[in-house]
Every structure is written in structure tokens, then in C-alpha cells.
Amino acid sequence: MLPFQQQLNYDGTFPEFRLIDGPTVRQGRLQIKFRDRWRAVCTQLTNWTSVDTGAACRSMGYSDGGFWKWYLRNNDTYPFVMPKPDCLPTAKNLWECPGFSRPDQIPLSENLCQGEDDLGLYCWGPPTFTGWPKHWK
Numbered sequence: 001m002l003p004f005q006q007q008l009n010y011d012g013t014f015p016e017f018r019l020i021d022g023p024t025v026r027q028g029r030l031q032i033k034f035r036d037r038w039r040a041v042c043t044q045l046t047n048w049t050s051v052d053t054g055a056a057c058r059s060m061g062y063s064d065g066g067f068w069k070w071y072l073r074n075n076d077t078y079p080f081v082m083p084k085p086d087c088l089p090t091a092k093n094l095w096e097c098p099g100f101s102r103p104d105q106i107p108l109s110e111n112l113c114q115g116e117d118d119l120g121l122y123c124w125g126p127p128t129f130t131g132w133p134k135h136w137k
Helices: 050-059
Strands: 019-021 028-035 038-044 064-070 078-081 120-122
Touching: 028 078, 038 050, 038 120, 050 064, 050 120
Parallel strands: 038 078
Antiparallel strands: 019 028, 028 038, 028 120, 064 120
């Protein structure tokens, strides 16, 4: 059987966060899977703290991370507005942060992100969840 014909088995669950459009799996535009769609994070021109970006990278299985760059907003992505996650240094996942504690109050309207860029992160440390090579695009 050729390698591309093999049934790949990825145990464990994929995180609800990923980086896309970057030069490596550790850099890129932050996306969150929310309400069954991948959505790019728009911060309404608010800078996340290093604690917030670290929690975002830990959400994807990395050990830590920081701000990388702003990405011009694409019309082909759904928005996820999160100006201030308010993470504590102990947060292992963005969902543990106060800004994410009320998902029903997170704005998803496209007009809230018009003219604003999406958040790009740089993470470090090896990914720690099974199946990570299939998760990034």
C-alpha cells in the first residue's frame, strides 16, 4: 500500500484554535472554531497582552507565544471579535480567560471588523496534541 492510500488515525481531539496563512505551523493568523465555523480573530485595534498571546498558543498545544503581525482582513473569513481576553498567567486555554467566559456575548458581526486587521501570532515549543500535522493549513 502506498503512503497516500493509508488510512490515517489521529487519536485525541483537535484544538478549537489554529494558525493559518503563515510561513510555518508556528506562525500565522489566529482562527477559532466557533459555532461550527473557523473565524479569524479581530481585536478592534486592541493589542493583546503577552499573557493573552501565550494562552492562545497554549490553546494549540504550544508552550508559549507572542504577537507576530497584523493580517489584512480577508473577505473569505468569518469574524470573531475579541478585543480583550483578560487572561491570567495560569490559563492553559483561551476559554479559561474572562473575556471568553461568556461565549453567548462574543460579537460575530462582520461590520465590527471592517477596516481592521486580524491577529497574527508566533508560537514556540513543539505541538503537544496528536494529529497536529493535519490540523494546520
